[in-house]
Amino acid sequence: MTAGVRAHARIAARDDGRGGTSLPVLEGDGPLALRRTRGLGSEARVMLVGAMSGPLGGDHFTVEAAVAEGARLHIGSAAATIALPGQAKGESHYDVRLKVADGAELHWLPEQLISANGSDLNVSSRVELAAGARLVFREEQVLGRAGEEPGRIGSRLTVLLGGKPLLDQEVTCGPGAPGGWDGPAVLAGHRALGQLLVVRPEFAREPVQAQLLGECASLVPLAGPAALVTALASDALRLRRVLDEALNSLCGDA
Template structure:
C-alpha cells in the first residue's frame, strides 16, 4: 500500500513485431507527483522484429520514499534488448524505505535480454526489490544483475529481494533473500558483491563454474566477491546473450 510520502514512477515498455518497416515500440512514464525520479526508456535502435532500449535515470535514484516500477512486455515473435548506462545507488534513507519492482511478460517465441548494472545498497538504505517474470512457450529470457552491499569501506544497508520466474510448465526460479549487516556474513560468507546471470529458454553455454541448473533447462550462474571484479561474470553474460539471440 502506498503512503503519502511515497513517490511512484512507473515505466511501461511494450514491443510488438510489425509486418513491414520497424517493430512497434510503445513506452510511457507515469509519475505520482512531479518530484518523483524515474527511469526513462530511450530507443537506441529497432528493426522489423526487435528493439534496443536504454533505461536512463531522471533524477536521483534511489531515495527514501521512491517507488520505481518497470513493466516490460515483449509480444510473440518480438525481441527486446535492455541496457543501463550506469549503476544505481540506494542512499542512506534515515529510517525511510524504497521499492524497486520489475514485472516481465514474454509471449510465445519472444526474447528479452537485460544487461543490468550494479545495484548498490549503501549504509542506512532499506530497499525492497522484486522481479516477476511470466514466460510463454518458446520464449527466451537472459538477465544480468549485480548486488553490491555497501559502498567502499561502509556497512551494507538492508535489502529484501524476491525473484519469481514462471514458465508455461511451472516455476523456474523462486527466491526470497533478506540481506543486511547482520545476515550478510552468514549468507554471503563475508562477501559484499553478488553477481548473477539467468538464462531461460535457450541452450546454455558451456560455462561450468558458478553454475546452478534449474527446472526446464534454465541455468543460473552466481558468483560472490569482496570487490566487484572478483564477482565478475562478464564472459558468462556475453555467452548467455549470444545464446538468447541478443545484439
Template sequence: MSTLLAAPARITAEPDGRGGTALPLLAGAGPIALRRTRGEGGAAHVVVIGSMAAPLGGDRLAVRAEVLPGAALLVTSAAATISLPGPGPAYYEVDLTVGEGARLDWLPEPVVAAAGSHLVLHTRITLAPGARLRYREEQVLGRRHDWARLRDPGRLTSRLTVRRAGRLLLDQQTDLGPGAPGWDGPAVLGGNRAAGQLLTVGTGPQPAAPPTAGTALLALPGGGATLLAAVAPDALALRRALDAG
C-alpha cells in the first residue's frame, strides 16, 4: 500500500554556543528514521535509516534539512535506498538549505533501482553567501541478482537544482533505465550500470583534472564550485571514482 506523507522528515542544525552544533529539530516521517551519532570537528552527524521497505511505487517521501548560519552538519545513511516496484512511480524530494558560514556534507549511500521500479528524485539546494557544501549522489541500476537473472533494471529520473546567493548555480536532469531515451547509449551510460556526482562549493582547493577514466570535472560559475561526474560498471567502482576526486 502506498505511503503518502503529509509532512517530511526534518533536520535543523544550529550552533550550540560552545563551538559545536545542536539539533533542535530531528524528526523522522513514515519509513524515514533519523538518528544522531557522534560528530567530529564541531559538526553534528545524522544517519538516515530506512525503518521499512521504501520507496515502493506510489510512495511520496521527502526530507528537509536546514543548517543555520555558523553550524556544521554531516548527513549519511545506514544503507542503500532501494526503489521497489509498485502501482506507478515513487517520488522522493530532498530540500537542503545552508546558511551563511555554515557547512553541509550530504553523503548518503547509493540509490538502487530494482527491476520493475521507477523512482523520481528531485533535490533542491539553497546556499547563502559563504555557505560550504559537499553533496554526493550515486545511482545504481538494478540489484546484482536482477542482472544475474537477465532482468531489466529499474528506472531513475533525477533532477538537481542548486542556487547560491539567490542565483542559479546548477540545474540538471538525468533519466536512466528502461523507458528513458538512449539511456544505455555511448552518450549516456555506455554500458555502465552506475552513475554519480560529487558537488563541492566553497570547501577549499579544487581538483585540477578528472582523476580516473569515466569521470568529468566541471567548474561551475562564480568560482569555488565544481561538479565531478562519473559512470562506472558497479557501485564500488563508482564510489572509488568519486572518492578519488
C-alpha cells in the first residue's frame, strides 16, 4: 500500500503598526503553496495554490492560520479543491485550524471542495475566536463532477467564541453515509451544499432576523453575535450566487 502525502500550511498575521497587516509566517509544503496577493486597505490577502492534485486517498492536509489583535486577513484559493481516489487506500483528511484574536478579523473564503467519484474525504474545521473577533467563514461542497456520482465526504465545523461553543455541526454525504442523506429531509437531490458564518460584535446589539433566502436557503441568528446561512443548490454556480448575495447583505464591505 502506498503511503499518502502529508502537507502543512501555516499563516500568521499581525498588525504592522503602520495601519496594515504583516505576515511573519507564510509557509506551505508539498501541495499546499501560499502566495501573498494585493490586499485592500489594512487587509493582507493570501491565496492557497494547489501545487498538485489532491487530496488523494490516504493524504492528510492541514491549514493553520492565526490572526493577532488589530490584524485583518483574507484567505482564498486559486481554484477548487478536488478530492480524488488514489493509489493509497483509506480515507483522506483535510484539517483547517483558525484562531482570531480580540480586535482581529479573518475572512476564510476558499473555492469549492469537489468530491469526485471513488474518493473518501473527511474535512475538519475548527475556529477559535476571542470575544471581540470578527469572522467570515464560507464552506462549499460539490458532490461529484459533471455527470458523475460523488465520493463520500464527511465535514465537521466547530466554532468557539470566547472559549464557549458557538456552532458545532457535522454532515456526511455519498456512499457509506448514513441512510437518507440524499432524501427529502436532507439534500433532496441537490448536489451542492454550503454555509456562510458571519461573526460581528455589532450583531450582539442588533441581531439579524431569521429569513428564507429562496427555496433552499435560510439565514438564522445564532446565540451570540453571529449569523448562519445554509444553502442547497443544483450546482456550484447557483450555490455561490446565493452565498454571495447573503454575504453582501450581512456585510457589504466584505
